[in-house]
Amino acid sequence: GENVEQHPSTLSVQEGDSAVIKCTYSDSASNYFPWYKQELGKRPQLIIDIRSNVGEKKDQRIAVTLNKTAKHFSLHITETQPEDSAVYFCAASRAGQGNLIFGKGTKLSVKP
Amino acid sequence: EAEVAQSPRYKITEKSQAVAFWCDPISGHATLYWYRQILGQGPELLVQFQDESVVDDSQLPKDRFSAERLKGVDSTLKIQPAELGDSAMYLCASNPTGTGEGAFFGQGTRLTVV
Numbered sequence: 001g002e003n004v005e006q007h008p009s010t011l012s013v014q015e016g017d018s019a020v021i022k023c024t025y026s027d028s029a030s031n032y033f034p035w036y037k038q039e040l041g042k043r044p045q046l047i048i049d050i051r052s053n054v055g056e057k058k059d060q061r062i063a064v065t066l067n068k069t070a071k072h073f074s075l076h077i078t079e080t081q082p083e084d085s086a087v088y089f090c091a092a093s094r095a096g097q098g099n100l101i102f103g104k105g106t107k108l109s110v111k112p
Numbered sequence: 113e114a115e116v117a118q119s120p121r122y123k124i125t126e127k128s129q130a131v132a133f134w135c136d137p138i139s140g141h142a143t144l145y146w147y148r149q150i151l152g153q154g155p156e157l158l159v160q161f162q163d164e165s166v167v168d169d170s171q172l173p174k175d176r177f178s179a180e181r182l183k184g185v186d187s188t189l190k191i192q193p194a195e196l197g198d199s200a201m202y203l204c205a206s207n208p209t210g211t212g213e214g215a216f217f218g219q220g221t222r223l224t225v226v
Contacts, residue, residue, distance in 0.1 A: 102156070
């Protein structure tokens with residue numbers, strides 16, 4: 001079955017710096033890769049996603065890149081702000097299946 | 113903005129007792145998921161419904177867990193008997209397509225078994 005590895009487990013940056021979180025997946029049939037942000041005590045919220053027919057997607061300060069050959073994808077947050085502090089989860093889903101396989105999460109701390 | 117509703121938000125129960133969680137997905141979403149999230153880890157799928165039918169319950173501990181979605185709308189997840197290791201956040205999610213794309217999560221039920 002699919003296995004998603006996420007690194008690093010914790011990340012601390014200064015406000016205004018960039019943050020990068022990386023994930024690898026094992027199932028070459030996976031074709032959908034979302035990123036969720038989970039603030040303490042709150043629900044995971046979808047912040048950006050990418051499908052396997054696209055190599056990069058941007059939404060304001062957030063971008064996701066996908067390398068299908070290497071089976072890895074990354075979340076990039078530019079100009080980080082304290083409100084970006086949260087746990088970020090990557091996930092992968094296989095075509096025709098609804099089950100999202102999640103990574104273990106990255107706790108991002110943005111210091112003012 | 114439409115949301116996935118879950119209740120209760122918090123539940124404390126003694127081991128060996130029965131406990132139940134309720135979820136009401138976003139209106140019109142045919143696919144409903146129950147995930148379990150242990151502290152410090154990512155969510156793990158317990159069961160997936162498409163309308164009233166179970167699509168995937170391969171990770172559901174069926175000796176103690178059960179889930180139903182009788183009318184294809186809201187859903188109940190039950191644990192009987194609860195064990196200490198069941199302490200976790202139980203998250204419900206829904207999406208309209210069944211492909212996992214754009215899944216929306218509820219606030220979850222934080223279960224503590226004592």
